[in-house]
Amino acid sequence: MKEDFAFKPDIYGQAFLELLKEKRLNPLGPGSPNIKARSALNKLTIHKAFAPHEVIDTNMANACLAAVWLYQDFLQESHNISQTIHTQTGSYWHGIMHRREPDFYNSKYWFHNLGEHPIFEPLRIGAAQLASNSNAHKSTEFISKQSKWNPIAFIDLCEACIKGHLPCEMLCRQIQQFEWKLLFDYCYWKAIKR
Structure with missing residues (x-):
C-alpha cells in the first residue's frame, strides 16, 4: 500500500461509485441505515459490482460487499456477509462491524484472530497524521507514537468516546473512515488480482 493513499470512488466501477459517491463520516456506533441506498445494495451482486472485471478472489x-453495507450503516446485513468470510480480512470486517455495534469484547475477539494485517502500517501512518492535525485529547497521543498499529487500543479509545469518557470522537471517526477506505481498496484490488 502506498503512503500517499487517496480514496477515489470512481476507480472502483459504476456500481460501487453509486454507493460510495456520497461522502459519509460514519458514527462510531451503529448509526442509522441509509434507506435511500437499500435498493441499490439489495441489487448488488459480485458480478454487477465488479463488472467488467473478472473476480479472482x-x-x-x-x-x-460487506464493506458497502457497513458504509451505508446496515450493520446486520454487513455482518451476514462478513461472518461467512473465513479469512484474515473477513475477520477484519467482522471486527469493525462489532466495534460499531457496539460490542467491544466481540470486536476484540475478531481483531485478536486476524493478527497483523497488510493495511495496518498505512493505517498507523494515516492515523498518526490525523492525530497530529487534530486538537484531540491527550489520551490519543499514543496514536502518533505507536510503532505499529494497535487495533485493541483503538477499540478501547472508541469505547471510551462512545461512553462519553473522552472528547475525541471526531478523531476516532476520521481514523475509522480512513481504515474503512484502506481496507475496501485492499479488498477490491485483491478481488480482481491487480
Whole structure:
C-alpha cells in the first residue's frame, strides 16, 4: 500500500461509485441505515459490482460487499456477509462491524484472530497524521507514537468516546473512515488480482 493513499470512488466501477459517491463520516456506533441506498445494495451482486472485471478472489469480493453495507450503516446485513468470510480480512470486517455495534469484547475477539494485517502500517501512518492535525485529547497521543498499529487500543479509545469518557470522537471517526477506505481498496484490488 502506498503512503500517499487517496480514496477515489470512481476507480472502483459504476456500481460501487453509486454507493460510495456520497461522502459519509460514519458514527462510531451503529448509526442509522441509509434507506435511500437499500435498493441499490439489495441489487448488488459480485458480478454487477465488479463488472467488467473478472473476480479472482470471491472472499475479497464478498468483503467489498460487506464493506458497502457497513458504509451505508446496515450493520446486520454487513455482518451476514462478513461472518461467512473465513479469512484474515473477513475477520477484519467482522471486527469493525462489532466495534460499531457496539460490542467491544466481540470486536476484540475478531481483531485478536486476524493478527497483523497488510493495511495496518498505512493505517498507523494515516492515523498518526490525523492525530497530529487534530486538537484531540491527550489520551490519543499514543496514536502518533505507536510503532505499529494497535487495533485493541483503538477499540478501547472508541469505547471510551462512545461512553462519553473522552472528547475525541471526531478523531476516532476520521481514523475509522480512513481504515474503512484502506481496507475496501485492499479488498477490491485483491478481488480482481491487480
